[in-house]
Amino acid sequence: MPKSRGRKKAKKLHVRPAVDENKIVFRKIEFGGNHHAEVKEAILSAARTDVEKFPYLINELLGILKERTPEGILATFAFYGARAVMESNGETQSMLGNVQQHHIELLQSIILTLPIEEWGRAPSSSDVMQTVFDTVTNIADTFFKRRLVCQVEEAEEDKRALMSLQEKIRVRTH
Numbered sequence: 303m304p305k306s307r308g309r310k311k312a313k314k315l316h317v318r319p320a321v322d323e324n325k326i327v328f329r330k331i332e333f334g335g336n337h338h339a340e341v342k343e344a345i346l347s348a349a350r351t352d353v354e355k356f357p358y359l360i361n362e363l364l365g366i367l368k369e370r371t372p373e374g375i376l377a378t379f380a381f382y383g384a385r386a387v388m389e390s391n392g393e394t395q396s397m398l399g400n401v402q403q404h405h406i407e408l409l410q411s412i413i414l415t416l417p418i419e420e421w422g423r424a425p426s427s428s429d430v431m432q433t434v435f436d437t438v439t440n441i442a443d444t445f446f447k448r449r450l451v452c453q454v455e456e457a458e459e460d461k462r463a464l465m466s467l468q469e470k471i472r473v474r475t476h
Contacts, residue, residue: 346454349447356444363412363437369422370430372413378431379438380406400439409438 367375383401386394396402426434453465 346451349450352440352444352447353451356441356448359437359441359444360412363434363441364416366430366434366437367413367416367422368420370424370426372416372421375426375431375434376406376410376413378426379409379434382431383435398435401435405438405442408442409434412438412441 379401383396383398383406384403385397387397388394449465449469453462453469
């Protein structure tokens with residue numbers, strides 16, 4: 303038998319089996335006992351806190367629109383908010399992640415509530431645009447939270463059921 307002449311044997315590579323990314327896996331999540339009421343109250347408490355900030359968010363955005371050009375802000379928001387890249391698997395991924403079409407439409411509707419005489423004239427800057435991106439997404443979330451709080455506080459069961467159905471439709475078509 304020939305000698306190895308000091309060469310080491312090549313290590314065998316361990317090949318993991320391919321993972322099926324399209325496989326759906328369902329898992330039951332347990333909160334450890336019967337804590338449903340506590341979790342629900344924590345969610346509602348957080349929602350109520352955010353709802354209290356709603357007027358501040360609207361006023362902050364309107365203040366920016368009265369100072370800076372709303373048409374420029376909307377164009378910049380839509381341009382960067384709607385940009386996406388295509389992944390290698392063919393799916394698109396938003397470059398900003400949290401900005402979606404409805405956010406652009408929400409900003410446009412808020413701008414249209416402001417009389418044109420009150421529109422700002424100064425150009426926007428990057429720090430102003432970051433504030434707009436953050437504020438508009440927070441306003442959109444707060445609209446959902448306002449409806450959530452109203453639904454819980456509604457006394458009549460048939461109205462709560464209707465509000466729940468409406469919310470499911472909103473989420474589905476969002």
